[in-house]
Each structure stands twice: as C-alpha cells, then as structure tokens.
Amino acid sequence: MMKIVWYGHASFQLNIENKKIIFDPYQKDGYGSSFRYKGNFEDPDIVLISHNHSDHNFRDFKNSPKIIDREGIYDFGEIKIESVKTFHDQEKGKKRGENLIFIVHTEKGKIIHFGDLGHLPSPETFKKLSDPYAIMIPVGGYFTIDHNDAKKIIENISPLFVFPMHYKTEFIDFPIEPVSKFLEDIPNYKIKRKDLFDDSLEELENSIYLLSIA
Numbered sequence: 001m002m003k004i005v006w007y008g009h010a011s012f013q014l015n016i017e018n019k020k021i022i023f024d025p026y027q028k029d030g031y032g033s034s035f036r037y038k039g040n041f042e043d044p045d046i047v048l049i050s051h052n053h054s055d056h057n058f059r060d061f062k063n064s065p066k067i068i069d070r071e072g073i074y075d076f077g078e079i080k081i082e083s084v085k086t087f088h089d090q091e092k093g094k095k096r097g098e099n100l101i102f103i104v105h106t107e108k109g110k111i112i113h114f115g116d117l118g119h120l121p122s123p124e125t126f127k128k129l130s131d132p133y134a135i136m137i138p139v140g141g142y143f144t145i146d147h148n149d150a151k152k153i154i155e156n157i158s159p160l161f162v163f164p165m166h167y168k169t170e171f172i173d174f175p176i177e178p179v180s181k182f183l184e185d186i187p188n189y190k191i192k193r194k195d196l197f198d199d200s201l202e203e204l205e206n207s208i209y210l211l212s213i214a
Contacts (some may be wrong), residue, residue: 002059002108004134004197006211009039009055009172010115010165012043013134013214016106017078020044022065023102023113023136026097030054034173040214046076050100050115051088071100088143089118096143101125108199109133112159116144116166126156127192134138138166141174147182154186161197162189171213179210 003015010024022044026037037056045129049057049069059067068074074081082103088096096118104111110132115139121129124179137153138144144166145153154162167179195212 001198001200004163004211005214006163007039007041008169008213010138012113012163012165013042014104014111016108019046019079021046021048021075021104023048024050024056025058026056027054027058036171037213048081048102048113050102050113051097053116056116058214078107082128084128086117086121086125088116089121103128113137114138118144120149120152129157132157132159134161134163136163138164139164139179139182140167142176143174147177150182151186160204160206163211164208183208
C-alpha cells in the first residue's frame with residue numbers, strides 16, 4: 001500500500017514500506033506573507049531536499065530523520081533512493097543553481113519527485129525516469145518547467161499516476177501559473193480530486209491527482 005499527502009507547493013509525504021518520506025518540506029516563514037502554506041508536517045523517517053531554497057529545505061524535524069540532499073544512491077532495504085543532478089534553470093544552473101530529481105525505487109515501481117527542475121532532462125536522464133508508477137512534477141513555470149514541458153516529460157516517460165506541484169494557489173503570491181493550464185489537453189489521463197492518495201483504493205488507470213492541502 002502507498003499513500004501520498006500534499007502539504008502544498010512541492011512538498012509531499014510518501015508512506016510506503018513502513019517508511020514516511022517527505023519531499024521538499026518548506027520553511028513556513030521563508031518568504032513572509034507571500035508564502036502562506038501551513039506546513040503541518042509529520043515526523044518523517046527520510047527527508048529529501050532537491051535544492052537549498054527556503055521553500056524546499058526545512059530540516060529541523062524533532063526526530064532527526066535521515067536527510068538526503070546530494071546526488072547519489074541510498075539503500076534503505078526494500079526502498080532504494082537515487083538522486084540525479086539536474087538544474088533549476090535552462091542555463092545549467094547559472095541563474096538558480098542545481099536541482100535533484102529523486103527516484104524512489106520500490107516494489108510498486110519508480111516514484112519520482114522532480115524538485116524545481118528548470119529544463120527538459122537529457123536523454124540519459126530520461127532513460128532513468130522511464131515508466132514510473134507515480135511522479136510529482138512542477139507545472140507552474142517561471143522558476144521551473146512550465147505546463148508545456150511538464151506534458152512533454154509525461155509523454156516521454158508514461159507515468160501511471162501524476163501529481164502536479166509548484167503552481168499558483170491562494171496560499172502563494174509567486175509569479176507562477178495555476179494548475180488549470182496544465183490540465184488543458186491531457187489525453188488519456190483522468191483528473192481526480194482527492195484529500196489524499198491511497199493506491200489501495202484507486203483503480204490502476206492513468207490519472208492526474210489534485211490533492212487537498214494537508
């Protein structure tokens with residue numbers, strides 16, 4: 001069984017194989033009143049940080065979880081986590097630095113979090129990303145890939161489940177686009193709105209999930 005909770009922005013909690021993994025938890029006060037997500041994080045076992053910006057890099061959990069913020073391969077028994085170096089912009093990091101894509105290898109398949117990816121992946125990286133079970137992908141543009149590039153990646157790697165992230169909501173004033181542009185013209189994917197994702201309750205069909213904020 002796999003569960004996914006969204007805390008807003010690029011932050012998700014993945015519960016799988018008796019592990020709680022949090023992707024890109026944010027600092028609630030990192031951008032003042034322009035960033036208003038609550039950050040009701042649970043204490044995780046593993047924290048994955050794609051890059052060191054304050055809307056992605058909260059670390060001060062009371063239970064001292066394992067934190068992964070560098071490129072590499074990490075073995076947790078039934079779970080293996082691979083972090084792949086990419087960039088936060090289209091100029092090889094000259095504008096916004098590096099970014100990590102996280103590939104969580106499980107019995108279900110690959111679960112991929114793209115962080116603040118700012119460009120289309122290289123052919124070599126695309127091979128690593130192919131045929132995932134679930135992906136969490138930015139769609140808001142400006143700081144990351146936009147809805148068009150997100151669709152290109154989805155067409156290339158064919159995920160079963162898609163969780164859009166890093167888009168404009170009522171809780172953020174960043175100059176990014178709402179998710180509505182991404183949702184236009186997505187053939188072969190059903191759009192589902194859920195409080196959280198539990199794959200034991202879902203049909204195995206290509207789906208885009210818009211989760212409520214925890």
